[in-house]
Amino acid sequence: MFLYPALLTGFFFVAVPLLVHLINMLRHRRQRWAAMDFLLASYRKQKKWIRLRQLLLLLSRLAAAALLVAMLCGWTGGGKILGALGGQTTHHVVVLDDSYSMGDASGGDTAYARALQSLQGLTRRLASDDGNHQLTVMRASRAAMAVRGGSESGDAAADLAAQTITTDARLINRLMATQASSVRTDLIPALDLASELISSIPADTKYLYVASDFRQRDWGSPERLANSLQSMPTDEVEIRMIDCATAPAANLGITSLSPTQDVWVAGVPVVVSVTVHNYGQAPAKNISISNRVIRYPKTLDAADPTLQFSGQLESLPALLIETIDPGAEVTKTFQVFITEQGTHAIEVALPDDALPIDNVRACTLPLSDVEKVLVxxxxxxxxxxxxxxxxxxxxxxxxxxxxPDIQPPSFLRSATMETLAPYRAIYLIDLPEISENAAGALDRYVRRGGGLAWFIGDEAQKESYNRVLLARDRFLLPAPLGEAVRLPVSSDRDSGDVLLGDDGTFLDPLRSGGDGAWSLLGLAQSWTLEKPSLDDEATASESPRVRTVLKRRDDKPLVTQHELGEGRIVTVLTGLNGRWTNWPSDPTFVPFLLLTNATLWSGAAPPTQRAIDDALVRRLPPDLYTPDVMYLPATNEPPRIPIEVVAQPPAKTTDADESISGEPIPMVNFQPQEMVISGESNIDEILRPGISEWVLTQSDGRGEVIPTASVIRVGEGDLRRANKAEVQQSLMPLEVQFVSSTAWSNQNRAAGSSTLTLVLFSLLALVLAAEQALAYWASYHVSVPGAGRLDPLGGKS
Structure with a gap:
C-alpha cells in the first residue's frame, strides 16, 4: 500500500542503472593488438570473479533506486509481519456522532463526511502499523435507540465490534457508505456502551476516539459527558476528541408544520401553520417558503415506486417572511382547500443552507365527510x-x-360503546344524573378518542355526578362538584363576570381580544369544584391535568378542559336553560362552541406526523382490509424500494388495539429500537424523514394509498460551537486530547509510514555505502609506490 500511488511510475527509474550498464557494454569494439593477448588471458582467468563484482554492483544500484522510489511513494506495507512476531494487541474504539447536525456542510464537506475520513485514515494507518489492532465503531444514533429498546450490550449497537484490521482495511467499506442520521441524540448512550466494550474486551493498549461536531447545546455543559467518560478505566484508556466541524454558516430551520386544531372535513378550508427558526447569528431577511399539497384521491389504488410521491402535486403560493432576528422564530399561516375525502399531505421547504435536513417538513391532513354529533x-x-x-x-x-343528532336522556341510559362509536363528539346539557351504565360507556368512548362536553345546570345532582363519573378512575369530571355558588356583586364596573383563564387552551385564538370581549356575558351562579381531600391524594396524583379555560371574576373556574386516554373533555359549570346565564344569546357563544367542537374532534383525529424514531404503526381492521401491506419509504431520489409485510395481531393488547367487538386488530408495527437491536437492514428507510406511503388492499380487493409524514425532532439546528478549552477544563482530571479532523488525517498519514520510512532510509544508506564499496572494488586503480607492480595476470611482483 502506498500513500501516493500517482508516484508509482517512478519505479521505471529502477531500470536506468541497467540501461547504463547495457549501454556501456555496447561501447566496446574489437581491436587487434598483440598486447591485448596478455589482458585477455588475465580476463579469462578472472572472468567469473569480475562478473560477480559487476552483478553485485548493478544489483546495489537497482536496490538504491527502488528504495528511493518507495520512500517517495510513501510505502506503508510490511508492518504486519513485525506485528505477528510482536504479538501486542491494541483495541481502538471509535464513537461516531451521527446526529443530524453532523450534516452541516458549512465548510464544503459535511462534518460527518470528515468523521468518516478520519475513521478511514485511522484504519489505513493501523493496517500498516505493527501489532494486532482491533477496531470497534459505534454510531451514536444506533447506540441511543438500542438503549431505549432496553439493550445493555455494546455489540448490539456497534457497527463493528472488536474486528481485527487486515492489510486491505476493507472492513469499514459499509460504514463509509453511510450518511448522518436523521436522529437527534447525544453521546451518553454511545459512551456508556463503549465503556462496557472497553472493559469487557482484553487488550494490551486501549484507545477511545470521539468524532463529533462539539456543538454548544451538547458540550456547553459537559458534566453528563464527563460522568460517562469517568466511568471508564481511564488509567488504561487514552481518550482523543476529533473535531469534525468548521465555523458554522447561517442556518434556518422549519420547527413546526401542522393544520390548526379544527374540524377537518372535506370541502371546508383548513388553516395550516408553519414556524421558521433563525439559528444564525445575524438577521435573516426576505425568506421565501415554498409549499405544496399532495392529493391522494380515493381513485388512487396503486403506488408508483418510480416517483417521489404517488399523489397529485399542487403548488401553493409561496409565503414570504420579511425578517427573522437571531434566535427568534416566526409563524405564518396559509389555507388548504381540498374537496376530496381521505388523507392528503402537505410539504413546505426553505432555500438550501448549511443544514439541509431541517429545511423541509411535512404533515398529513386527514379529511372526513360530515359526521354526527350527539346532543x-x-x-x-x-x-x-x-x-x-x-x-x-x-x-x-x-x-x-x-x-347534530338530538336525543332524549333515555338514549343515554341504555348506551353502549357500539351506540356511541358513530358520533364524533357528545354534548350533554343540563342532565340531572348519569347512570352507571352510561358512565362506563362514556369512559370507554372518550378513552378511545371521543370528545365529550358537559353543560352542568341547576338540575344536576352533585352526589350522583361525583359518585358515578369519578368512580373506578373514570375522571369524566375535572374534579368533584362542590356547591352551586352565586357570583358576588362586583364593585368594579369595568370588570365583567367572566374572564379568560390559563394560557394554552382552545380559546387562545380569542385571547387577542382580551377580557373585554366577554364583558357582556352575564353569570349569576355556577357550580364550583372541590379540591381532593387527603384521603384522595393518591387518586389525585393519577388524575389528568386540568386547565381553566374561562373563570369567574372571583377566580373560580367556569370552563375547564382535560384529556382522558386519547379523548378530550370540556366541562362548563353552568347550564344553557337561561336560569344562571345569558350566554346562549351573547356573541361569544358561537366562537366558543365552534372552538369547543374543534378541540373535541381533534382528539379523535389521527396524528398528522410522527417523529422518525417513534414506532411506525398501521392498524388494519379485518372487516376493511386484508393483512398484506406494502410500505414505500420517503425519499428525495426515486426509485423507492418497497417493504412488504403482513399485519399481525399484537402480542399484548390494550383498549386501543381492540375493535368494538373486542377482537385484537391486526397491525404493522415497525419499532426502530427493536430493529437496531436485531440488526435489520431496512432501519435506514424507516428513519428517513418526509412523506412515505402505505399501500393497503381493501376487503373488496381494491387498493388504497395512504401517506404518512415523518419528521425530525427539533433542536439540532443550532450550530454554535462549544469552546474546546472550556470543555477540556470541564473534563478534568481526565486527560483528553482535542484535534481537528484535518490535523488528525495528516497525523495518520505521517504516523502510518514513519516507522517504515525510517527503516527504508536506513536500508538506503546501507545500500549506497555498499554500492560505493562495490564500485571501488570493481574498478582498476594505480598501484601505490612500494606496494609492488601490477601483474597483468592478476598478481603482484
Whole structure:
C-alpha cells in the first residue's frame, strides 16, 4: 500500500542503472593488438570473479533506486509481519456522532463526511502499523435507540465490534457508505456502551476516539459527558476528541408544520401553520417558503415506486417572511382547500443552507365527510340543545362538518360503546344524573378518542355526578362538584363576570381580544369544584391535568378542559336553560362552541406526523382490509424500494388495539429500537424523514394509498460551537486530547509510514555505502609506490 500511488511510475527509474550498464557494454569494439593477448588471458582467468563484482554492483544500484522510489511513494506495507512476531494487541474504539447536525456542510464537506475520513485514515494507518489492532465503531444514533429498546450490550449497537484490521482495511467499506442520521441524540448512550466494550474486551493498549461536531447545546455543559467518560478505566484508556466541524454558516430551520386544531372535513378550508427558526447569528431577511399539497384521491389504488410521491402535486403560493432576528422564530399561516375525502399531505421547504435536513417538513391532513354529533338535553323544552345544534349546523351555505343528532336522556341510559362509536363528539346539557351504565360507556368512548362536553345546570345532582363519573378512575369530571355558588356583586364596573383563564387552551385564538370581549356575558351562579381531600391524594396524583379555560371574576373556574386516554373533555359549570346565564344569546357563544367542537374532534383525529424514531404503526381492521401491506419509504431520489409485510395481531393488547367487538386488530408495527437491536437492514428507510406511503388492499380487493409524514425532532439546528478549552477544563482530571479532523488525517498519514520510512532510509544508506564499496572494488586503480607492480595476470611482483 502506498500513500501516493500517482508516484508509482517512478519505479521505471529502477531500470536506468541497467540501461547504463547495457549501454556501456555496447561501447566496446574489437581491436587487434598483440598486447591485448596478455589482458585477455588475465580476463579469462578472472572472468567469473569480475562478473560477480559487476552483478553485485548493478544489483546495489537497482536496490538504491527502488528504495528511493518507495520512500517517495510513501510505502506503508510490511508492518504486519513485525506485528505477528510482536504479538501486542491494541483495541481502538471509535464513537461516531451521527446526529443530524453532523450534516452541516458549512465548510464544503459535511462534518460527518470528515468523521468518516478520519475513521478511514485511522484504519489505513493501523493496517500498516505493527501489532494486532482491533477496531470497534459505534454510531451514536444506533447506540441511543438500542438503549431505549432496553439493550445493555455494546455489540448490539456497534457497527463493528472488536474486528481485527487486515492489510486491505476493507472492513469499514459499509460504514463509509453511510450518511448522518436523521436522529437527534447525544453521546451518553454511545459512551456508556463503549465503556462496557472497553472493559469487557482484553487488550494490551486501549484507545477511545470521539468524532463529533462539539456543538454548544451538547458540550456547553459537559458534566453528563464527563460522568460517562469517568466511568471508564481511564488509567488504561487514552481518550482523543476529533473535531469534525468548521465555523458554522447561517442556518434556518422549519420547527413546526401542522393544520390548526379544527374540524377537518372535506370541502371546508383548513388553516395550516408553519414556524421558521433563525439559528444564525445575524438577521435573516426576505425568506421565501415554498409549499405544496399532495392529493391522494380515493381513485388512487396503486403506488408508483418510480416517483417521489404517488399523489397529485399542487403548488401553493409561496409565503414570504420579511425578517427573522437571531434566535427568534416566526409563524405564518396559509389555507388548504381540498374537496376530496381521505388523507392528503402537505410539504413546505426553505432555500438550501448549511443544514439541509431541517429545511423541509411535512404533515398529513386527514379529511372526513360530515359526521354526527350527539346532543342530549335534560331540559324539557330542549332549549340548550337547540342553541348547540343551531351553531354546529347553521344551514344555508355554511358548512361546519357536524350533523347534530338530538336525543332524549333515555338514549343515554341504555348506551353502549357500539351506540356511541358513530358520533364524533357528545354534548350533554343540563342532565340531572348519569347512570352507571352510561358512565362506563362514556369512559370507554372518550378513552378511545371521543370528545365529550358537559353543560352542568341547576338540575344536576352533585352526589350522583361525583359518585358515578369519578368512580373506578373514570375522571369524566375535572374534579368533584362542590356547591352551586352565586357570583358576588362586583364593585368594579369595568370588570365583567367572566374572564379568560390559563394560557394554552382552545380559546387562545380569542385571547387577542382580551377580557373585554366577554364583558357582556352575564353569570349569576355556577357550580364550583372541590379540591381532593387527603384521603384522595393518591387518586389525585393519577388524575389528568386540568386547565381553566374561562373563570369567574372571583377566580373560580367556569370552563375547564382535560384529556382522558386519547379523548378530550370540556366541562362548563353552568347550564344553557337561561336560569344562571345569558350566554346562549351573547356573541361569544358561537366562537366558543365552534372552538369547543374543534378541540373535541381533534382528539379523535389521527396524528398528522410522527417523529422518525417513534414506532411506525398501521392498524388494519379485518372487516376493511386484508393483512398484506406494502410500505414505500420517503425519499428525495426515486426509485423507492418497497417493504412488504403482513399485519399481525399484537402480542399484548390494550383498549386501543381492540375493535368494538373486542377482537385484537391486526397491525404493522415497525419499532426502530427493536430493529437496531436485531440488526435489520431496512432501519435506514424507516428513519428517513418526509412523506412515505402505505399501500393497503381493501376487503373488496381494491387498493388504497395512504401517506404518512415523518419528521425530525427539533433542536439540532443550532450550530454554535462549544469552546474546546472550556470543555477540556470541564473534563478534568481526565486527560483528553482535542484535534481537528484535518490535523488528525495528516497525523495518520505521517504516523502510518514513519516507522517504515525510517527503516527504508536506513536500508538506503546501507545500500549506497555498499554500492560505493562495490564500485571501488570493481574498478582498476594505480598501484601505490612500494606496494609492488601490477601483474597483468592478476598478481603482484
Amino acid at each position: 342530549i338535553d335534560g331540559d324539557a323544552d330542549i332549549r340548550g340543545g337547540y342553541h348547540v345544534s343551531s351553531v354546529l349546523d347553521p344551514g344555508s351555505q355554511v358548512r361546519i362538518g357536524a350533523v
